[in-house]
Amino acid sequence: MSTDQRVCVVTGANSGTGYVTALELARSGATVVMLCRNADKGAAAREAIIAETGNQQVELIVVDLAEMAEVRRAAREFTDRHAKLDVLVNNAGGVTQTRRESSEGLESMFAGNYLGHFLLTTLLLDQLKNAERARVINVSSLAHKGSKIDFADLQGRNSGNPMRGYGQSKLAQILFTYELAERLRDSGITVNAMHPGTVASGFKNGTHGVARALIGAFYAGFGISPEKGADTILHLANSPEVADVTGKYFVKRRPVATSKTSYDDDVRRRLWAVSDELLATTGGTTG
Template sequence: MDLWTFVLAFLIFIVLLLAGLKIYFDAGKGVCHSNADLTGKTVLITGANAGIGYYTALDIARRNARVILACRSQEKGLVAMKQIQESTGNKNIVVREVDLSLMASVKKFAEKILREEAHLDILINNAGVAGIPKMMTAEGFETVYATNHFGPFLLTNLLLDLLKKSAPSRIVNVSSIGHKFGSIEFDNLKAEKWYSKMYFYGNTKLANILFTRELARRLEGTGVSCYVLHPGAVGTDLFRDMPFYMRIPTMYFNYYICKTPEQGAQTSIYCAVSEEVEGKSGKYYMDCRESDELSPKAQDDAVAKKLWEISEFYLNEGGFLH
């Protein structure tokens, strides 16, 4: 075998190997196969103008639901609304502005929803932030905890009566496998003692799961079900800002292992519409199936109850819950 034949054979081998890896990793990425039609249903999705929130909204719109895009930026929300309407033909898409890091904004938003909407069939708490420096809101909350936990907790509670009235209805909370790195420190929920970008993100994702467990317990018999999920590792464009020597491996990691935002939306969609999750309120999902990959901390019902109570206390203290 001459050199060029060897090089050609080696390149063919590499191409086939990479193609095989792509097929292997894609096979494990869950897909929602439900054909559920949502005609006559109203679905509210936070953070719906980009990423997995956008693709969740796009799929829900294709199912003929009325979709409320709850976005921090009205301008970006309107762009997403137009794209979804053009792509699906569904004109029953509206944008409502809300900043989940500010409880006053959440309360004002919820009051508007209660005035405007006769029913709410599905609430998807999708929006979240990560990797930002420590910042305190004007209301005294740390921004990551406010956006990822206190905001969704408040929004859900303010809309509970409407969800109960609309039963059978669902609440879907987007968490992360990053919850395994988290802990609940009741004396540091407002970053009173310390702050870390990575650990606080994990703390809030753990809080999402504990919130869902306690919520499921409190909603027993109401006809309202709730689910929490890990969307998977979703590829980003972060490699564009990396040094050249890191861009190539990161690009390959994103392409072969990470999910696209559309793939990342599948488990949210599954929990929102699939018939398979009925009767499984409070459960944790990955790749469109129930998962037991929960840390022991995420299964502590005593901590879940206490987290609910202290969250209520902080929000009542600010006059936001009532």
């Protein structure tokens, strides 16, 4: 096995692109910390990765990223075990057909796809800074295009369209990527976003009825494998070619332009401030 001394975190690591990412990082010999919502599925995935790679340095932290108290607890669990973090892959995400709220009153897609990762990343900044050359990778989506940040209705109370909320959460992720990259410029930490492609995975799990059947049929017919979906994630995590690249959005290993809104400096700074305000309602800020 390689003498990879990196410590890596992958959210949503029990299935799909997250599982493949965790598997391949473990295969390299790195310490891999899997953040998964479901304890049983996370434990089974961890055992499978250890069995396939022979790497015993695979850990599991159970966390629902839509619950900010759980994110704070998960961050503490990680920092109690590890002084540094070399690679953070913010991969977990999904879509829900009907509006749901977390126990803290946050709309679940916005919280789980974006705000939980925002909080997790900022809570682990000291560990990222302690690594010699750290990399943050945010798994976003082409769904951000055509979306906007509706500051008057971030929680989706006035919209019945789940894809609107999904697109907004993925745009928020890209805005966060660009703002964090700017704040961490010259720190040794790179921050990039990417689109994995139309991956045939558990994307339909938050839907039901006709919508679930249609989404399932679409992904069965046109979806790519999780291995292909994870390719650009692993490129950003491992390749020396992108060691100094930051503040970019990648598709098929290449940096590409994002939507016009995503480059609005005022929007991204306002989103950061509003995110801190929302976090204050759940028991603390990022600081």
